[in-house]
Amino acid sequence: MTTAMEYIASLSYGKDSCAMLEVIKQHNMPLDRIIHVEIMATDKIPADLPPMMEFKRKADKIIKERYGIEVEHLYAKETYEQHFYRRMSKGKRSGTIYGFPMIRGAWCNSDLKVRELRRLERNKNITQYIGIAADEPNRFHNLTDRKQSPLVEHNVTEAEAREICEKLDLLSPIYTQSERGGCWFCHNQRVNQLRLLRKQYPEYWHLMLKWDKDSPVTFQPNGRTVHDFDRRFTLEDEGLINANDRKFRWSDIDGRLMR
Secondary structure: OOOOOEEEEEOOOOHHHHHHHHHHHHOOOOOOEEEEEEOEOOOOOEOOOHHHHHHHHHHHHHHHHHHOOOEEEEEOOOOHHHHHOOEOOOOOOOOOEOOOOOOOOOHHHHHHHHHHHHHHHOOOOEEEEOOOOOOOHHHHHHOEOOEEOHHHHOOOOHHHHHHHHHHHOOOOHHHOOOOOOOOOOOOOOOHHHHHHHHHHOHHHHHHHHHHHHHOOOOOOOOOOOHHHHHHHHHHHHOOOOOOOOOOOOHHHHHHHOOO
């Protein structure tokens, strides 16, 4: 007896994946489940900032009312902090903790979020819908017979996806506020986002300083640490350097950043 195919929408809460749900509805495409992989910084602190967590709760209600399906929140087996302090068992760094992820081979995405999604992909009776817009050809290589994009199939662009979300009140705050999307501890953040994090969420910043002290690798692969940024921001607070100086050079203040 053949098992029926199950259709699952992978939701990131970005404009493309939210608009995807509406495209599925409008074109009567099959949909059985909606899933979202939730990453936790610690046992009690989510990886998303509070405004994004509030939006998720609101979006879940809208999605349930409009599409009749409750969003399933899947949780990674480990928190970011747990993996951060896990000790390596192989290689030159065997016995030391992982510490901060490096941009090349970053474990934060592969070992937390992607691993949970791959558990679904092992099921041959599942077709996964993902949010790739019709004007993102550089991402089309991710599409297969079992990983489809309703936006590509029905020629919906990124701009059109945003319009759909605006009409449905499903536009994430990452498109309307200065705060970035993704994990608040991400090593790929720009300096402005780190500055905002330190100012608006000092408890999160203090946690990053603790991790920075314990990590065997630097926060960024160029050698910059969280403490470097903290001291830079302190100099800005004291009026000794200009936060808006586009000609800023680390070499100008490195002498002040000695630990």
